[in-house]
Amino acid sequence: MFRLEKRPVPSKAWIIATPVLAVIATMIAGGIMFALLGKDPVEAIRIIFWDPLFSEQFASYSRPQLLVKAGPLILIAIGLSFGFRAGIWNIGAEGQYIIGALFGAGVGLAFYPSQSIFIFPLMIIAGAFGGWIWAMIPAILRTRFNTNEILVSLLLVYVAEHIMAAMSLGLMRNPEGHGFPGSRNFQQYETAFNAELIAGSGMHWGVVAAFIAVIFAYITMSRHILGYQITLAGQAPRAAKFSGVSPNRLIVFCLGISGLLAGLAGLFEVAGPAGQITTSFNQGYGFTAIIVAFLGRLNPVGILLAGLLMALTYIGGDLAQLMMGLPAPAIQAFQGMLLFFLLAMDVLSNFRIRLKKQGAA
Amino acid sequence: MDLSAINPVLLISSLMIAATPILLAALGELVVEKSGVLNLGVEGMMIVGAICGFAIAVQTGSPVLGFGGAALAGALLSLLFAFPTQILLANQVASGLALTLFGLGLSALIGKNFDGLIPPATDKLHVPVLADIPVLGPILFQHDPMVYFTLTLTAVIWAVLKYSRAGLIIRAVGENHDAAHALGYKVVRIRILAIMFGGACAGLGGAYLSLIRVPIWTEGMTAGAGWIALAIVVFGGWRPWRVLIGAYIFGGVTVLQFNLQVAGIALPVQYLAMSPYVITIVVLVIISASKSRAGGPPAALGKIFHASH
Numbered sequence: 001m002f003r004l005e006k007r008p009v010p011s012k013a014w015i016i017a018t019p020v021l022a023v024i025a026t027m028i029a030g031g032i033m034f035a036l037l038g039k040d041p042v043e044a045i046r047i048i049f050w051d052p053l054f055s056e057q058f059a060s061y062s063r064p065q066l067l068v069k070a071g072p073l074i075l076i077a078i079g080l081s082f083g084f085r086a087g088i089w090n091i092g093a094e095g096q097y098i099i100g101a102l103f104g105a106g107v108g109l110a111f112y113p114s115q116s117i118f119i120f121p122l123m124i125i126a127g128a129f130g131g132w133i134w135a136m137i138p139a140i141l142r143t144r145f146n147t148n149e150i151l152v153s154l155l156l157v158y159v160a161e162h163i164m165a166a167m168s169l170g171l172m173r174n175p176e177g178h179g180f181p182g183s184r185n186f187q188q189y190e191t192a193f194n195a196e197l198i199a200g201s202g203m204h205w206g207v208v209a210a211f212i213a214v215i216f217a218y219i220t221m222s223r224h225i226l227g228y229q230i231t232l233a234g235q236a237p238r239a240a241k242f243s244g245v246s247p248n249r250l251i252v253f254c255l256g257i258s259g260l261l262a263g264l265a266g267l268f269e270v271a272g273p274a275g276q277i278t279t280s281f282n283q284g285y286g287f288t289a290i291i292v293a294f295l296g297r298l299n300p301v302g303i304l305l306a307g308l309l310m311a312l313t314y315i316g317g318d319l320a321q322l323m324m325g326l327p328a329p330a331i332q333a334f335q336g337m338l339l340f341f342l343l344a345m346d347v348l349s350n351f352r353i354r355l356k357k358q359g360a361a
Numbered sequence: 362m363d364l365s366a367i368n369p370v371l372l373i374s375s376l377m378i379a380a381t382p383i384l385l386a387a388l389g390e391l392v393v394e395k396s397g398v399l400n401l402g403v404e405g406m407m408i409v410g411a412i413c414g415f416a417i418a419v420q421t422g423s424p425v426l427g428f429g430g431a432a433l434a435g436a437l438l439s440l441l442f443a444f445p446t447q448i449l450l451a452n453q454v455a456s457g458l459a460l461t462l463f464g465l466g467l468s469a470l471i472g473k474n475f476d477g478l479i480p481p482a483t484d485k486l487h488v489p490v491l492a493d494i495p496v497l498g499p500i501l502f503q504h505d506p507m508v509y510f511t512l513t514l515t516a517v518i519w520a521v522l523k524y525s526r527a528g529l530i531i532r533a534v535g536e537n538h539d540a541a542h543a544l545g546y547k548v549v550r551i552r553i554l555a556i557m558f559g560g561a562c563a564g565l566g567g568a569y570l571s572l573i574r575v576p577i578w579t580e581g582m583t584a585g586a587g588w589i590a591l592a593i594v595v596f597g598g599w600r601p602w603r604v605l606i607g608a609y610i611f612g613g614v615t616v617l618q619f620n621l622q623v624a625g626i627a628l629p630v631q632y633l634a635m636s637p638y639v640i641t642i643v644v645l646v647i648i649s650a651s652k653s654r655a656g657g658p659p660a661a662l663g664k665i666f667h668a669s670h
Contacts, residue, residue, distance in 0.1 A: 004450065006667065037470075089454055141642075145650040150401070150454065151592050152645065158585045158638045166631035290458060329469030329580075336463025340441060343456050347449040 004351040014349035019295055019302070022341040023309070029341070030334045039324055047323055048316030048331075058319060064202030065315050066308060068273050071207035072097070072265035074307035076289035078213040079258030081298040085221075086230045087237070088254045092138065092153030093262040094286025095160035096131040100263020101270035102167055103130025105277050108192035109172060109184060115191045123192060123267060124205075131263015132256055134160065139255035143248040149255065157286070165279045172277050183277040186270070194272030206268025210307070213261055217300040230254065262286060284332075288314075291339045310335065367620045372613075374500045378574055380612025381511050382407070382566040386590035387597070387604050388511075388518055389562025394594060395522060396555035397535035397661035401457025402442050404587025405464020406560045407567035410435040412468040414568025415578045416475055424483040428507070428568050435564020436557040438464060443556040447549045450665050461587070469580045476579075480572050483507070507569055512605075514562075519601040531555060535659035538666040548666050563587065585638065592641045596648050599658060607644075614640050 027049075031041030052062035076093045083090050090096075104127030111119050137156060141147040172183040186193045197203045221227035233240040233250055241247070265285065274281055292310050296303030317331030347353075386403050393400050413434035418427025442460045445451035483505045492502040522528035530551060533541045538548045570586065571578050589611060597604030618633040626633070 004667065091458060141646055141649075145646050147642075147646045147649040148595060151588060151595070152642055154588050155585065155592065155638045155642050159635045159642075162631040162635035162638075166629050169631070170629060287462060290455075291462070294455060327470055327473050329466050329473070332466030333463055333470055334466070336459055336466050339455070339459035340445065340463060343451040343459060344445040344449050346451055351450070 003354050004347065005354050006351055007349075010349045015297060018345040018349055019297065019306070019342060022295070022338060022345050025341045025345075026334065026338040029337055033330065033333065033337075034326065037327070037330065039320075039326055044320055044324065044326060047320045048313060051319055051323075052312060052315040060200075062315050062319065064196075064200055066311050067202035067207045068204070069311035069314050070307040071204070071210045072269055072285045073289050073292050073310055074210040074304055075206065075213055075265040075268075076258070076262045076286055077292035077296065077303045077307060078210070078217045078300060079261030080289055080293045081217065081296070081300070081303060082220075082230060082257050083254035084234075084293055085298050086233045086250050086254055088251055089150045090135060090138070090153050090255050090258045091150055091290060092135075092155075092157045092286070093258060093289055094282055094284065095153070095157035096134045096259040096262035097266035097269075097286045098157075098160040098164050098282050099134040099266070100127040100131035100259075101266030101274075101281060102164060102172075102277065103127055103263070104267030105183060105186075105270045106172065108186065108189070108271060111192070112184060112189055117191070119191050120194070120271070123271060124264065127263050127267025128260045129263070131266065132260040134263070135255045135259020136252075139252045142251055142255075149251070153255075161282070164277065164281060168277045168279050168281075174276075181279050185276045186272070187275045192271060194268050204268065204272045206265060206272060209264055209268065211304075214300045214304050217303075221300065226253070262289075288335060291335055294339060294342055367624060370496055370499050372616055372620060374503070376609060376612040376616045377500075377504060377508055378612075379615045380608040381508050382569040382574060383586055383590045383593060383611060384511050384515070384605060384608035385566035385569060386563045386587055387593045387608055388514055388601065389559035389566075390590055390594050391597070391599060391601060391604055392518060392522075392531065392562075393555050393559035394599060394662055395535045395659055396531045396552050397538055397659050397664065397666075398446065398552050398556055399453050399457065399663040400439070400442055400460070400556060400559055401454060401591065402439070402460025402464065402587075403559075403563050403590050404583055404585065405461035406435045406438050406563035407464075407570070407587045407590075408468040408581070408583045409438050409464045409471075410564025410567030411571040411582060412472045412475065412567075412578060413564070415478075415480055415571040416471060418480045418568075418572055419475060419478050422481050424481055424572055427480070427572055428565060431564040431568030432561040433564070435560040435562070435567070437560070438467075438564075439556045439560025440553075442560075443553045446665075447553050447556075450667055453663050453665075465581065472578050472580060478578065480576050480578075482576075483573050505573055507565075507573060515601050515605050522601070532659070535661055538661050538664070542666070542668055548668070552666075563590075566590070589637070589641050592645055595658075596644055598648070610644075611637060611641065 027045050031045055034041045034044040051058055053059060080090060080093060104123040107126040108119060108123045134156065138149040138152040141152055142149040168181045168183060174182060174184045194204050194206065229245045230250060233245055270277060270281065288310060292303060292306045296306035313331060313335060320326040321328055386407055390400065390403055410431035414427040414431030417430035418424050442456050446453050446456050485503055485505050492498045522532065530546055534546060534548050534551050542548050567583060570582060575582065593604055593607040593611060596607040615637050618636045622630055622633050
């Protein structure tokens with residue numbers, strides 16, 4: 001048998017190698033799953049990971065989609081990574097994303113049909129505020145009453161989903177929509193529409209915001225005292241306390257920033273690719289972003305790459321559904337598997353594996 | 362609004378039905394947490410239990426086999442959490458989340474072929490004599506066997522944890538794994554068994570939803586029931602009878618809001634539908650704000666056990 005020996009410092013080489021290994025292991029395990037579903041595993045993996053980027057037939061459509069899907073994932077995951085580093089678990093980004101979209105869309109719809117260059121910036125502020133305020137609920141409950149932020153943030157996702165349904169059937173319903181649920185479509189409201197910035201690239205303001213968030217997070221994490229305090233609080237809570245780091249301030253900051261970024265992601269999505277608030281506006285980005293954050297090792301640059309890879313599995317999954325009838329949930333299970341392999345392989349970065357001598361133990 | 366449409370006897374009897382799946386999952390998680398492990402994958406294990414139980418019951422025509430299969434599926438799935446966290450010392454919060462995300466995907470995948478089917482009915486017990494008592498009869502003595510099984514399970518878990526040697530060992534491992542290890546108890550083995558027990562209970566809870574409560578399979582049908590079960594364990598202060606009370610309160614809220622919808626209260630349906638979640642949050646806040654130390658979490662909850670020798 002083997003025995004684990006804790007490394008004094010996590011191995012740098014393994015920290016980089018484990019996500020790559022995890023992706024490979026997921027491809028193998030996923031391939032087995034696809035084979036069990038009666039699909040050719042090699043072809044499925046090729047369609048998911050290769051065709052969206054390089055197939056002559058689909059690449060022109062899929063390549064821009066890469067940024068469209070990666071934008072919100074990166075934006076949310078960057079926010080989550082702050083808290084995850086400090087051991088503060090916001091797992092309700094999906095709810096903050098929804099509320100951000102509702103606030104932002106609400107502001108935009110309120111101004112309809114007036115035209116002004118100030119409307120879109122105002123929507124951005126409202127979206128960020130919506131996500132932030134929704135994240136403040138678990139933050140305040142945690143700091144004031146010591147209520148578990150994991151459960152509260154998650155339960156609030158269901159509350160947010162119901163509010164969204166109520167809004168798209170009530171207050172925000174398109175008055176010219178012949179009674180169908182769903183708000184006005186921002187595609188027909190130019191001032192407030194989050195349009196593609198460069199035609200055919202998929203680049204919209206949300207993607208720009210994601211890149212800015214990556215840079216901001218990189219600087220905060222590596223150059224600012226706050227980044228140091230967050231890391232310290234996560235690795236040695238007692239040491240952090242003695243050095244004067246206020247746990248409550250960290251909770252409010254980490255939940256706040258992740259809510260704010262998730263809210264922004266929601267706003268950019270509703271004003272752009274999605275176009276409108278509907279009863280099924282959210283697509284689980286808030287949950288997938290958790291995988292992205294871990295796959296990126298909670299490191300801003302890593303998250304950027306992980307977000308692109310995860311976006312690829314979404315697009316490739318759609319493509320595989322179209323081309324070979326791979327059921328849509330298969331890709332969700334595939335993404336979940338990835339997180340498992342990643343967490344399991346973390347043992348390699350934190351521990352040395354030693355073979356036990358027979359009889360010695 | 363017509364409140365007279367609400368029949369209190371029917372309300373209380375359906376409250377027990379609504380509470381049962383959550384109670385099952387919460388009891389399992391209670392044992393897991395008592396052994397010092399925090400498994401956030403309850404939702405994932407429940408929904409996989411729901412579809413496996415449903416699929417097996419539909420194929421075989423036997424609800425009993427369905428429930429058995431669901432328990433087995435939940436226990437097997439929980440190994441996906443047990444292996445990384447207990448053997449490879451991975452983070453429990455993240456691994457539990459992974460289990461939930463994977464379980465939701467897997468269940469939808471299996472469930473593709475079972476949309477719109479109707480499961481074989483589970484017979485209700487009709488306890489002789491007792492079931493015919495007015496009021497009390499319909500409330501207490503005309504349910505399906507799973508309701509009574511769950512009540513019995515609550516009593517058994519309470520008794521085992523409190524009075525038996527096995528219960529003492531589980532609690533010791535959950536309070537101080539280093540001390541338990543020094544005494545020669547196999548911490549990892551005990552915890553893996555507890556996790557599997559939790560998985561089996563969650564699977565049963567899920568199957569109760571798809572076979573009795575609803576009874577039909579829809580994607581994502583647990584709708585947060587697993588998370589509410591986790592909250593109820595906290596609410597119950599890690600004590601089985603209080604967990605039972607918590608589950609029944611939750612069941613009451615669920616049934617009441619549904620009845621109010623039917624009675625035509627002047628409020629959009631969505632605001633009523635969100636009330637169970639809101640009330641769960643409110644209850645969590647009240648519990649965590651009151652400083653009674655009597656029902657705190659096990660001391661080693663969520664901590665990684667690494668035997669250095």
